[in-house]
Amino acid sequence: MNKVKQISEAIVQLKWDEIAALTNEALEAEVPALEILNQGLVPGMSVVGTKFRNGEIFLPEVLLSARTMKTALEILTPILSQQDTPSMGRVAIGTVKGDIHDIGKNIVVSMLEGNGFEVMDLGIDVDTERFVEVVRDNNLQILGLSALLTSTMPMIEETIKALEKAGLGQKVQVIVGGAPVTQAYADQIGADGYGADAVAAVEKARDLIAT
């Protein structure tokens, strides 16, 4: 089994105590960090999600797989976010109110940083007022909103409306993403951009700043 496949399996089989060694071995074998992420960690997490949905595993296992993923990301993040370019623009990003999922959002943060953006990470469970305050008080080009639950997705729309109500709709461009979010939803709620994954989010941020 190749290294990347082994990393994927380690996420699915909750091998939190083996993932650091596997990740380092892959890096030593010159597997690019982005390949480890996109072809190892992310597909592994996707299998975990399907098993959870089908009732084959339960919350403690999901937590352990998340811990496994985070251990690998701690090794990969400094590589993914190596900055050697001048600032491309300033971004604030957070997971919306009621939602504590942050693995995907953290990958978006690393990729933005790796592509030269200055990123203010607002964390998880961020309420609408906080997003508005951050946009008002900072010179940002982009605000990123992440949601992983269908029940928290409406907080994205609420945040966009709150920005408009505060007269800040034109001050910042809003990019949205997260597993249940789609381009159609982004269009429907008046977001400026949508990223299906971290790479797409970076591309969208670049495009929006260029226009």
Ligand code: B1M
């Ligand atoms: Co949760 N969870 N979870 N969970 N969890 C999901 C999302 C779920 C789909 C699982 C399932 O049923 N199959 C389901 C949601 C169902 C729904 O709403 N339709 C679910 C549920 C139900 C729950 C709880 C309600 C469970 C419970 O308590 N009964 C609970 C909710 C807690 C809360 O938020 N209030 C809960 C809790 C948790 C854990 C804490 C155990 C853990 C989170 C740990 C953490 O994040 N620190 C967890 C996990 C790990 C998952 C799954 C298995 C994996 C999520 C993940 O990290 N994926 C997930 C199933 C799944 O998605 N397959 C699931 C890997 C990550 C790289 O992908 O986050 O999609 P993703 O990010 C991608 C893109 O979406 C995109 O780029 C990223 C990188 O490519 N992206 C953006 C993300 N944000 C972006 C922002 C952008 C642009 C792109 O622009 C700003």
